[in-house]
Amino acid sequence: MEIAIIGGGAAGFMAAITARTTNPATKVTIFERSHKVLSKVEITGGGRCNLTNSFANITDMQQAYPRGAKLMKRLMKTFNHEDTIRWFESHGVPVVIQEDECVFPKAQDAHAVMDCLTNQAKKLGITICCRHRLTSLQPTEDGHIALTFADDSCRMFDRVVVTTGGAPQEKQLHYLASLGHKIASPVPSLFTFTINDHAFCNLMGTVVDSVAVTIPGTKMRAEGPLLVTHWGMSGPAVLKLSSYAARWLAEHDYKSPLSVSWIGKISRTEVEDVLIKFQLQHARKQLGTLHPLAIPTRLWLYILAKLQLDERKPWGELGRKTLNRLIEVLTNDQYTIASKGTFRAEFVTCGGISLESIHAKTLESKVCPGLYFAGEVLDIDAITGGFNLQAAWTTGVVAGQAAAES
Secondary structure (H helix, E strand, O other), X not given: OEEEEEOOOHHHHHHHHHHHXXXXXXXXXXXXXXXXXXXXXXXXXXXXXOOEEOOOOOOXXXXXXXXXXXXXXXXXXXXXXXXXXXXXXXXXXXXXXOOOOEEEEOOOOHHHXXXXXXXXXXXXXXXXXXXXXXXXXXXXXXXXXXXXXOOOOEEEEOEEEEOOOOOOOHHHHHHHHOOOOOEEEEEEEOOOEEEOOHHHHOOOOOEEEEEEEEOOOOOOEEEEEEEEOOOEEEOHHHHHHHHHOHHHHHHOOOOEEEEEEOOOOOOHHHHHHHHXXXXXXXXXXXXXXXXXOOOOHHHXXXXXXHOOOOOOOEHHHOOHHHHHHHHHHHHHEEEEEEEEOOOOOOOEEEEEEOHHHEOOOOOEEOOOOOEXXXXXXXXXXXXXXXXXXXXXXXXXXXXXXXXXXX
16 A cells, blocks of 8 residues: 655654554655755744643643644544653653743754654655645545646555645645535734834833733633734734634734733732732832832833833822722733734644544545545644644644554
């Protein structure tokens, strides 16, 4: 049996390795359209490769996977994050779990992961063909699948696993839609926010360790560190919210009000209590020289200026109305998202092959027997933190195993 893997990324390599391991008699070939494989793995996690997450902070899969949570919960019974860690460590890549629960290779270098995958593929006799761009995929009457490439070459395979990654434009999936697959329109996910506020953007480089960001009028909310950039906002909290709200923001042309609680999970009542006690204890101290709640000094001075408060004013002279205004800004500061940030922190696409078009147990196409899908080409995507690569490993294992056993 011959199996073709279309796409030499994380999911593609895991599918190929799993297929060959499951059925050693199977001949497996990876076709990659560019000149090199695993290029996305090379840059993920800032070049260190955030290969999975401990899932310690995840109580509901929906928290990690805004799309595809139900399927991922099922598939991870076959291959989960613990299996990922065991697999890489057993293949010579020791890992470390950071305080934020992200898992990296101990070498802190993505090439450790890349070398592991390519060496394992070579060891198993998997053929890798770069510069092979697929242009057509057609099932034949005798049960094979015909693949046509950009150089007009055509090859027949018994099974095909598509692992081409996210498709920024729906037309890139037309060859699959023409077979009868339902396509969830692709839109960007994991992006930064452009905020057209010059005074705010002057805080660039400021990091607030724990904030809560919300899109008013919706239930979409995220927590975590926030980074002020010269174009607006970035950091884990913003990237998470962009993932949760990917489709909503696309439908609203990436223009939306945004609420920021600079003190994270602390309630308004708790903030009020802290400020009143602080005011009593430091009545003679100036607003600009002493402040509570561990807010960065530059941000604190910006908030005072926003409220038109003299930073030389003593804490004891703050009236009740002014204190309420300060509490409001600390817990519910208002901004406007002007657009999606042009500086992409991640490269993730929401959308792809609808999960309605595949068999949940095997990831095989419902309309084209022998055709399987894995990775970001499916309508599965996650927040930042190693969850997207975990989806690649999990779906790659399931699809590769099903293709080899079928």
